[in-house]
Amino acid sequence: MLATLAPSTSKTLVISNGVYGERMAAMLGAQGRAFDACVFDWLAPVDLAVVEQALQAQDYAFVVTVHNETTTGRLNELLPLLDLCQRQGVQLLLDAVSSFGAEAIPFEHPALAAVASTGNKCLHGIVGTALVMLRQDLLQGESQANSLYLDLFPYYRQQQTGYSAFTQAVHAYYALQASLTELAAQGGYQGRQRRYLQVANRIRDGLEALGLRLLLPRAQSCSMITCFYLPEGWAYEALHDGLKQAGFVIYAGQGNLKQKIFRIANMGHIQDADVDRLLAAFSEVLG
Ligand SMILES: Cc1ncc(COP(=O)(O)O)c(C=O)c1O
Numbered sequence: 001m002l003a004t005l006a007p008s009t010s011k012t013l014v015i016s017n018g019v020y021g022e023r024m025a026a027m028l029g030a031q032g033r034a035f036d037a038c039v040f041d042w043l044a045p046v047d048l049a050v051v052e053q054a055l056q057a058q059d060y061a062f063v064v065t066v067h068n069e070t071t072t073g074r075l076n077e078l079l080p081l082l083d084l085c086q087r088q089g090v091q092l093l094l095d096a097v098s099s100f101g102a103e104a105i106p107f108e109h110p111a112l113a114a115v116a117s118t119g120n121k122c123l124h125g126i127v128g129t130a131l132v133m134l135r136q137d138l139l140q141g142e143s144q145a146n147s148l149y150l151d152l153f154p155y156y157r158q159q160q161t162g163y164s165a166f167t168q169a170v171h172a173y174y175a176l177q178a179s180l181t182e183l184a185a186q187g188g189y190q191g192r193q194r195r196y197l198q199v200a201n202r203i204r205d206g207l208e209a210l211g212l213r214l215l216l217p218r219a220q221s222c223s224m225i226t227c228f229y230l231p232e233g234w235a236y237e238a239l240h241d242g243l244k245q246a247g248f249v250i251y252a253g254q255g256n257l258k259q260k261i262f263r264i265a266n267m268g269h270i271q272d273a274d275v276d277r278l279l280a281a282f283s284e285v286l287g
Contacts, residue, residue: 001093001116001132003150004143006033006062013060013090015051015081018042018071019254020095024064031146036060042072042257045220048084055088062113063092068099068222071254072215073263075099075222078106085111097121100131101183102192102223102267113138119172122192122224122267125179128172196223199266199275206279210286215261225265227253231286236262239285246281 006012006028014025017040028035038051063085068075085092091113096105101122114134119125132152145151154165186192200223207228215227230236236252236259243250253261
């Protein structure tokens with residue numbers, strides 16, 4: 001998405017409050033694309049007043065940001081940002097890698113230009129597919145790509161004739177097709193979000209009952225991952241190893257959250273009995 005759309009002749013504005021927003025800035029840097037960044041604390045929401053000031057100070061080709069910042073599980077609010085972009089006459093490119101399939105994305109909003117995601121998170125496919133959903137008019141102009149493989153234009157042109165520009169991971173696309181059928185059967189993203197929240201809330205309730213503290217308020221959290229502060233006196237490795245012995249793999253924090261938090265994702269076909277086993281394992285490991 002960035003490689004094809006972000007121009008090198010005018011600037012892109014990156015809004016970040018976590019690893020993946022900061023990574024988009026790093027990607028633009030590596031691609032030699034001009035950008036400015038509004039960088040926010042990983043534990044804070046995006047401050048739209050700061051973004052507005054930046055957008056008023058100069059013209060940007062695009063604004064780019066992350067929907068669900070998987071670093072903390074914060075679901076960044078889209079509508080106020082999209083409305084601001086519309087007022088300022090700029091369009092948004094969105095990383096929805098860990099939200100597409102389980103959270104609402106206002107595709108009809110005129111300021112939303114493109115959304116990038118993957119088959120292997122909330123869609124429940126396998127690793128090997130990346131998707132960009134974008135307004136067709138963006139494919140009418142000149143590609144900004146300085147990479148052959150990351151240029152969406154030839155993929156789009158070939159797609160019209162039923163072919164692919166390059167060799168695809170065909171098995172991953174079969175898995176994606178099956179996963180989309182399952183998503184539709186579950187009631188689309190709304191049905192999946194409902195189930196994720198049931199599972200996440202049981203995990204949140206259960207671990208809070210054991211004395212663990214959530215990193216973010218529930219109202220600011222996504223449905224597919226939850227961050228907890230490490231329990232008092234526990235190093236991440238000890239908790240990870242104890243739970244692994246009981247059959248569960250938790251996920252470390254990133255950056256300076258590494259020794260402060262752990263994360264539990266709840267994507268996939270998780271049953272209530274699995275959550276019971278997880279809570280029992282925590283109870284046993286924490287003693
Ligand atoms: C929000 C977000 N963006 C992008 C990525 C892709 O990161 P990577 O290519 O390192 O897997 C991830 C992976 O977890 C993510 O959560």
